[in-house]
Amino acid sequence: GEDVEQSLFLSVREGDSSVINCTYTDSSSTYLYWYKQEPGAGLQLLTYIFSNMDMKQDQRLTVLLNKKDKHLSLRIADTQTGDSAIYFCAALYGSGNTGKLIFGQGTTLQVKP
Amino acid sequence: SAVISQKPSRDICQRGTSLTIQCQVDSQVTMMFWYRQQPGQSLTLIATANQGSEATYESGFVIDKFPISRPNLTFSTLTVSNMSPEDSSIYLCSAFTVANTGELFFGEGSRLTVL
Numbered sequence: 699g700e701d702v703e704q705s706l707f708l709s710v711r712e713g714d715s716s717v718i719n720c721t722y723t724d725s726s727s728t729y730l731y732w733y734k735q736e737p738g739a740g741l742q743l744l745t746y747i748f749s750n751m752d753m754k755q756d757q758r759l760t761v762l763l764n765k766k767d768k769h770l771s772l773r774i775a776d777t778q779t780g781d782s783a784i785y786f787c788a789a790l791y792g793s794g795n796t797g798k799l800i801f802g803q804g805t806t807l808q809v810k811p
Numbered sequence: 812s813a814v815i816s817q818k819p820s821r822d823i824c825q826r827g828t829s830l831t832i833q834c835q836v837d838s839q840v841t842m843m844f845w846y847r848q849q850p851g852q853s854l855t856l857i858a859t860a861n862q863g864s865e866a867t868y869e870s871g872f873v874i875d876k877f878p879i880s881r882p883n884l885t886f887s888t889l890t891v892s893n894m895s896p897e898d899s900s901i902y903l904c905s906a907f908t909v910a911n912t913g914e915l916f917f918g919e920g921s922r923l924t925v926l
Binding site (some may be wrong): 728729731733738739740741742743746748786788790798799800801802803804 | 844852853854855856859869901903905913914915916917918919920922
């Protein structure tokens with residue numbers, strides 16, 4: 699079945715890099731996403747990657763996809779205190795814009811000054 | 812990017828009442844999705860709403876409890892019926908962009924507290 703797993707907590711120092719990891723079970727996923735949720739707020743789409751790509755970089759964010767191991771990671775360079783939030787990994791199953799998004803449990807990133 | 816607006820942003824409701832949440836997208840989209848996020852939890856898909864047809868519900872969610880309307884390509888509503896404290900959650904609406912590039916955006920969510 700479809701399942702997405704994340705570690706629950708990560709603590710880093712300001713200025714360091716953060717790496718948040720995610721694994722998924724079903725290799726038929728089409729897109730994989732990273733969302734950020736700050737306290738009391740909705741979900742902000744940070745980045746996403748199509749399943750036939752290995753890597754995507756967008757400013758401080760780098761997404762790596764290892765399809766063989768069904769492993770997705772989000773690297774945040776030069777982590778700032780404003781990056782403190784919950785980060786959700788999600789996998790899309792299905793075609794086009796009719797797919798179903800399965801979310802991980804979320805990783806709480808704590809950035810210490 | 813798509814802009815998705817939800818109303819109300821939050822509400823406190825009495826047990827046994829029903830509340831309708833509205834979701835407005837700033838562009839026409841084919842599918843709209845409703846999710847629930849219970850306190851401290853991840854998101855769970857409730858149903859998929861397609862314009863002109865009945866919504867498709869996920870396992871564990873039924874139309875009598877969560878009726879959905881989708882009258883046009885930019886608007887949808889989710890009603891939480893006969894509420895109990897267990898329905899206290901954030902309810903989020905989402906949609907893909909028209910360009911269908913894979914970007915899936917979410918509204919800010921509607922935080923319901925049922926007393």
